[in-house]
Amino acid sequence: MRALIICLTLVSNASPAAAQDALGLAAPEAVADTGLLKHILPRFSLKTGIRVAPDADGPMQLANTAPGVPVFEAGGTTYFLRIQNDPRQQRFLDWLNSEIGKTTVDSFAPDGVQLFSARFDEVQTLSAPTFSGNAARGARLSLTHCGRCHVIGPQNRMKGLGSTPSFPVLRSLSDWDLRFQEFFVRKPHAAFTQIKDVTPPFDPERPSPIVPMRITLQDLDAILAFVAQTEAADLGAPLQSQ
Incomplete structure (x- = not known):
């Protein structure tokens, strides 16, 4: 084999x-x-x-x-x-x-179609995720990098693209922490995001379509800490994530 x-x-x-x-x-x-x-x-x-x-x-x-x-x-x-x-x-x-x-x-x-399961039918006890980054620094980084498309809070509440969810809305999702931790491999972020020592360089024949987002793992830790402190939007009925 x-x-x-x-x-x-x-x-x-x-x-x-x-x-x-x-x-x-x-x-x-x-x-x-x-x-x-x-x-x-x-x-x-x-x-x-x-x-x-x-x-x-x-x-x-x-x-x-x-x-x-x-x-x-x-x-x-x-x-x-x-x-x-x-x-x-x-x-x-x-x-x-x-x-x-x-x-x-x-x-x-x-x-x-889900191909693999890591659950083995066990009962899971979920706990709230915690992040050790500097939340204040994460707020600044979020505004600089993510605020181009997303509303991250009162700082840019009149900005952002109408087709992108705000940070409070994303924070309302049950898997918000996973979405933020792996955002760089989700569309469309992979096309313009570089994380030092993690992502490969852009293909010269397929350069970033916008000004690239270049951060480090420490930067991401700070952003995660900021998002963890962000108040989730109250949208009534539980959101159905895809």
Whole structure:
């Protein structure tokens, strides 16, 4: 059985020497061909600062048989992640088993069809997300970068594009934290957003259609902290997100 090798390189929250080390993940063809890894790995990179690159000697393995820790299932097959005694590998496993990791796996639905489930029928206890960034700095960054299209609050309540939801409206969604944490891979943001050490450079043949949004992971942490403090819009009945 062929396998796709994905290499994860730690680029933040670590020493320069550690940032050069590579973590390899071998995935069965049945998983790799669906596009799941292309869906979850950029989001893992955003959350943890780990970059993706090929590696033929990866120590981590995703397999459809034990041993290992079950991380998701598809079509009655449970997939297990096998890791070694390495805190960086444990970090990847912890992320997959976290609420945001499971939500990321569950949200992979090409053509509107969910292919994988990370829930295993367990009862989940949801807790409000917390972010450690500087909210005041996040407010300034949001106004500068996001305020071009979105109303972020009273600061620019008469600005923004009519076709884009405001920050208070987005804050009303049950998955608002996931939407903001992975905004850079959602349309149309991917076409004009660059996050240092996370996103690849723009294709020279497909440059940004507007002035690019260039931020760091620390900038994003600040924006998330600001949004977490933003009062959600009261729109009456619960919103149905897509």
